[in-house]
Amino acid sequence: MEQSQNVILQTVNLTKEFSSKSGSVQALKDINLSINSGDSFGIIGLSGAGKSTLIRCFNFLERPSSGKVFFQGRDLAALSEKELRQVRRKISMIFQNFNLLAQRTVLDNVIFPLEISGAEKDYSLARAKELLELVSMGDKLNAYPDQLSGGQRQRVAIARALANKPDVLLCDEATSALDPDTTEQILHLLKEIQHKLGITLVIITHQMDVVIKACDKVAVMENSRIVEEGKVKDVFVKPQSDIAKRLIMPHGELVKKIDSNRLIRLTFDGLAAGEPILANLILACRVPVSILQADSNTIDGVTYGQMLIRIPDDNISESRILAWLEENNINYKKERK
Numbered sequence: 001m002e003q004s005q006n007v008i009l010q011t012v013n014l015t016k017e018f019s020s021k022s023g024s025v026q027a028l029k030d031i032n033l034s035i036n037s038g039d040s041f042g043i044i045g046l047s048g049a050g051k052s053t054l055i056r057c058f059n060f061l062e063r064p065s066s067g068k069v070f071f072q073g074r075d076l077a078a079l080s081e082k083e084l085r086q087v088r089r090k091i092s093m094i095f096q097n098f099n100l101l102a103q104r105t106v107l108d109n110v111i112f113p114l115e116i117s118g119a120e121k122d123y124s125l126a127r128a129k130e131l132l133e134l135v136s137m138g139d140k141l142n143a144y145p146d147q148l149s150g151g152q153r154q155r156v157a158i159a160r161a162l163a164n165k166p167d168v169l170l171c172d173e174a175t176s177a178l179d180p181d182t183t184e185q186i187l188h189l190l191k192e193i194q195h196k197l198g199i200t201l202v203i204i205t206h207q208m209d210v211v212i213k214a215c216d217k218v219a220v221m222e223n224s225r226i227v228e229e230g231k232v233k234d235v236f237v238k239p240q241s242d243i244a245k246r247l248i249m250p251h252g253e254l255v256k257k258i259d260s261n262r263l264i265r266l267t268f269d270g271l272a273a274g275e276p277i278l279a280n281l282i283l284a285c286r287v288p289v290s291i292l293q294a295d296s297n298t299i300d301g302v303t304y305g306q307m308l309i310r311i312p313d314d315n316i317s318e319s320r321i322l323a324w325l326e327e328n329n330i331n332y333k334k335e336r337k
């Protein structure tokens with residue numbers, strides 16, 4: 001299979017079907033995805049979209065029903081069990097519920113995968129200590145998992161996942177059980193590790209915030225398919241699919257509740273975000289406008305924002321406003337109920 005040298009993980013026409021007593025479920029349909037080495041790649045979707053199944057196919061914890069998965073150009077289906085075990089060491093994983101061994105200390109949890117891979121004792125001890133320093137858990141070597149907070153447990157899980165020097169770290173809702181501050185710290189740690197170790201991150205989440213904070217690229221999943229893919233800032237500023245729009249600005253319920261059909265959503269990029277767009281619009285068009293919801297985020301040091309506004313309920317005001325938005329190159333979309 002031809003692929004760019006930079007591609008580390010690739011799926012080609014990947015499908016996965018589960019059979020159960022109540023019938024079969026198509027968890028993945030025709031997934032074609034290429035992840036480059038060093039990327040921080042987000043996969044976002046609502047519950048049941050197929051994200052976990054997809055990430056589990058990346059290291060063959062789940063075998064595809066059809067299609068291919070390539071890791072560093074190697075077709076995983078063609079590997080022996082032994083080769084697959086070696087590949088799995090290079091594609092490690094962290095989880096929402098941390099999956100630490102409760103009877104082992106922090107240090108022994110990190111040593112565990114090194115024991116399994118047959119590493120020498122002295123090396124394992126030194127490597128585990130070094131990794132626990134890296135995740136700021138060097139002072140908790142002898143603690144047990146149930147003596148730690150969620151954020152600390154995830155730090156230990158990250159250290160453990162790095163033990164065998166993986167090329168890819170798969171993160172399955174790794175921050176979903178954490179509070180917002182701890183989430184931020186863990187995402188910061190993951191980014192730091194990505195830069196320091198040159199590792200590829202694949203982050204599964206249902207939260208757009210996580211993608212914005214930690215990823216450069218994103219694929220949006222819905223009903224077992226990838227419906228949109230691109231750089232995070234492009235998807236954030238101009239989401240194409242309805243599901244991406246919902247995930248970015250979940251105002252569907254709000255729009256339904258508002259007694260007006262004259263709603264406009266503005267999306268603006270870094271250049272415009274600092275400018276008083278609304279004040280300028282009101283001054284230029286001489287119409288009252290109210291903000292119903294506003295949200296902005298900083299990606300790569302540039303602010304991107306969205307705003308849902310209500311405009312007066314008459315055609316003249318509306319056409320004046322739309323003309324002004326066009327003239328000023330501001331992205332907008334009329335929202336319908």
Ligand SMILES: Nc1ncnc2c1ncn2[C@@H]1O[C@H](COP(=O)(O)OP(=O)(O)OP(=O)(O)O)[C@@H](O)[C@H]1O
Pocket residue numbers: 018019020025026027045046047048049050051052053054
């Ligand atoms: N082992 C299994 N047996 C049967 N059905 C399964 C199995 N694993 C997943 N599914 C089904 O496949 C679909 C996709 O599930 P998956 O867990 O991949 O979605 P998800 O996007 O990760 O959602 P969540 O965040 O809720 O886990 C769902 O309909 C789910 O019920």
